[in-house]
Amino acid sequence: MAEVKIIGSAASLFSVRVEWALKLKGIEYEYIPEDVRNKSELLLKSNPVHKKIPVLLHHGKAISESLLILEYIDETWKDNPLMPEDPYNRAMARFWAKFLDEKGLLGAWEACQAEGEEKEKAVEAAIQNLALLDKEIQGKKFFGGDEIGYLDLAAGWMCHWLSVLDEVGEMKVFDKDRVPSLHEWVQDFVHIPVIKESLPPREDLVNYFKGSLSYVRSLAANKQ
Ligand SMILES: N[C@@H](CCC(=O)N[C@@H](CS)C(=O)NCC(=O)O)C(=O)O
Incomplete structure (x- = not known):
């Protein structure tokens, strides 16, 4: 086993x-x-x-x-530590990881699903969540400093999944002008071989999220 x-x-x-x-x-x-x-x-x-x-x-x-x-x-497994050593920095890494899963990711998915008048508001709310994180990475290569760590992995979905959500939801949440530092971080992050080689083909993701979007919309339509 x-x-x-x-x-x-x-x-x-x-x-x-x-x-x-x-x-x-x-x-x-x-x-x-x-x-x-x-x-x-x-x-x-x-x-x-x-x-x-x-x-x-x-x-x-x-x-x-x-x-x-x-x-x-x-x-x-202690080699190549992912968490910051300092307790305060560790707490902050957990804080932002939780924020990103609860607000960043969810906000982007809600914006992807939104239609009509709600769309613009949902996209703006999603961008504002990411803009908070953008400040955290300003002037740094990775969230933990020079080496990739826990928060980089937690935020890693932005290097691939976020642009797929943008495409499927016909929106621009990952806007270079609004979150420029996150854009730079994505370039560094995605060039790490271990990161790049584990990314699923983009087309598969687009199809997967198109299917998920149709499914949630049909559920919502059946409720009305
Ligand atoms: N908070 C969970 C989220 C995991 C999650 O949402 N997984 C999805 C796949 S991306 C799942 O298993 N969905 C099945 C379901 O919701 O029934 C984590 O971080 O592990």
Whole structure:
């Protein structure tokens, strides 16, 4: 039995961030692809609370929630630390990672779904969330300084998934003029070989999110 396994999906930014962490640490793992639209017994057994990917299996023990998995990986394999050493900086990295998942990502997805008069407002709100983070990266190569770390991995979806959401939602949330420092950071981030090689093909993501968008819109239409 492999020591480390990930139940994940190539299209999932939550899943890919965990793979990035393992690769940066040089940890070998077995990848178990999951179809979240037809969940396996293994997923339901491993993450009975949320029933979501990714799940990290370490010696058979299951850990879920991608940001927590990143911390578990960092505490278990000490080489190439991901978390800042200083407790205040660690707290801030967690703060921004949580903010990004709860506001940044959700805001971009809401803007993608919005239509008509709501669209402009939703896009502006999403940009303003990212603009807060833009200030955090100003003058730095990576969020943690010169080396890529936990917050870079948490924010990593912006290097690929965000422009896909922009395309699918026919919008411009990742606007170079509004978040210039994040744009520069993306260029550095995406050029790291471990990062680049784990990105799913753009076309697959576009198709995946087009499907998700039609699905949520049909659910909303059926409610009316
Ligand atoms: N907060 C979770 C989010 C994970 C998540 O939303 N995973 C999605 C795939 S991208 C999923 O498993 N969805 C299945 C479902 O919602 O039933 C994390 O960070 O791990």
